[in-house]
Amino acid sequence: MTRRRGSPDARVVKTHERLAQALVALTLERGYDAVTVRELTARAGVGYATFFRHCSSKEALLEQLLTDTLDDLMARLTPQLVTSDLARIGTLVFGHARDHADRYRVLLRTGEITGLLERCTRLGTETLSATFIPKPGSVVPFEVAAHHLVHSFIGLVAWYLDAGLPHTPERMGEILEALILEPTYRVALEAKK
Amino acid sequence: MTRRRGSPDARVVKTHERLAQALVALTLERGYDAVTVRELTARAGVGYATFFRHCSSKEALLEQLLTDTLDDLMARLTPQLVTSDLARIGTLVFGHARDHADRYRVLLRTGEITGLLERCTRLGTETLSATFIPKPGSVVPFEVAAHHLVHSFIGLVAWYLDAGLPHTPERMGEILEALILEPTYRVALEAKK
DNA sequence: GAAGTTATGATATACACTGTATCAGAAATG
DNA sequence: CATTTCTGATACAGTGTATATCATAACTTC
Structure with missing residues (x-):
């Protein structure tokens, strides 16, 4: 569940930052279409299923x-x-x-x-x-x-x-x-x- | 094998035209990414495997x-x-x-x-x-x-x-x-x- | 128009990726 | 410190890609 206000969980922001950074890096390396969610999570150092807890795609x-x-x-x-x-x-x-x-x-x-x-x-x-x-x-x-x-x-x-x-x-x-x-x-x- | 010169097989040009036309139509309807090769060949009235005999992707x-x-x-x-x-x-x-x-x-x-x-x-x-x-x-x-x-x-x-x-x-x-x-x-x- | 060549359709299959579910354990909050 | 919540690992069904095969249909050339 998302927290309403005040203090966002430190783990959430860290995971989100890692995913965004990995998306940028991999897109510049291989092109956006070629990037898979598995690569993304591997690069971000994050579990595969965790990706879908943050984004739908x-x-x-x-x-x-x-x-x-x-x-x-x-x-x-x-x-x-x-x-x-x-x-x-x-x-x-x-x-x-x-x-x-x-x-x-x-x-x-x-x-x-x-x-x-x-x-x-x-x-x-x-x-x-x-x-x-x-x-x-x-x-x-x-x-x-x-x-x-x-x-x-x-x-x-x-x-x-x-x-x-x-x-x-x-x-x-x-x-x-x-x-x-x-x-x-x-x-x-x-x-x- | 591709013919060298002169008379291109009429079936090849017809299939190619149908595929191109289907790609344009489906892309405008659903967006390029959402179009699958199966839809493409179905719309073109062409066998699925035939697509890959014309294009690699x-x-x-x-x-x-x-x-x-x-x-x-x-x-x-x-x-x-x-x-x-x-x-x-x-x-x-x-x-x-x-x-x-x-x-x-x-x-x-x-x-x-x-x-x-x-x-x-x-x-x-x-x-x-x-x-x-x-x-x-x-x-x-x-x-x-x-x-x-x-x-x-x-x-x-x-x-x-x-x-x-x-x-x-x-x-x-x-x-x-x-x-x-x-x-x-x-x-x-x-x-x- | 007939013979030989070539593309096509239908089908089966291996493979990759997505998106979801589950559950035990780790981490953060208060 | 206790509770909540996020995470990692794993399994799984569903979908789409790309290739292989073979009988059939269509085309080109003579």
Whole structure:
């Protein structure tokens, strides 16, 4: 039974951490599909049956990894959003990706499984709608601009990780601004009055 | 044994077509992972063992679907590339996607499995390198620009299909130009002299 | 159109992985 | 320290993969 509040059993958190870490490591080694639950538990140093006491499936573990990571990222991002300090968002995201590179690699590489793009697009569209309105007469619909912004942002993060973190988060923030944010704003968006 | 040349056995092509069609249909219905080879052969009206005489696995069938589709697309695109008629590329690609919408949906939805992004990035980078050089002093490296171009292009095609083909290929070509091609060229590329 | 070649269908089988159940023992909480 | 709860080990049924075999049907070539 899950404990309601206060003190989670130390064994539970330890097992969960080991499983998540093993999933990341094995996915990077052999690819997500090739990883079996038996390998996973062996790598984690955990009994086979114990896995199913934590997750209903391998996908559920990945799903929770995404949720945890997104929650952590949003906790750092939200303060910048309320102060409308949009310029720093790029730096923060790329810094977060760098700090959790392996985890990000797994989540981005198995993005279609976790529904990462859909969830981020929803977040991004809501954020955009709060700050911008469609630019009148633009050839680019608002919906397309929002999708493009999120999708190419994620793509840039994925490239950053695949390329082995060749630049600082600040530099990547500048690239993001020049290649994606500024053009999208200029062509399709208008600041809310 | 595979025939060397001339006349491929009519049974082979029929079986292969049925299998490919069944894979597309079932993937759109239940999702790629949920599709089993048994379902596949049942839907295709083909014996179970026959599947493995054509493909080594479900992934191999998907892989071949991607190869066939990319070959067909490139055959239509190449003439435009040599005449440097880059403006028409967008229209051609979106038209091709519209004409083979279900197949595209499957390939884009399972992109990480088929390695679609990697192969398209290679193609796109080669094409770009033939026509453009890095813009001196740009904050955006050539490699990043090439990756961005291809990745966001693919993302726009994927949106087009998910949204249910709400615009004409010509209109999508204009959006592509305004949102992706023009900004990337302006910020990071320079025409070869 | 006939002969020979080749793919197919049906069936059986070995193997791998999943997900669940059980139970004794270890570890954490209060 | 006593009780609760998690864990490890093991067994098991169910499902899906991949291969092998053989009689039959379909196709190509001449």
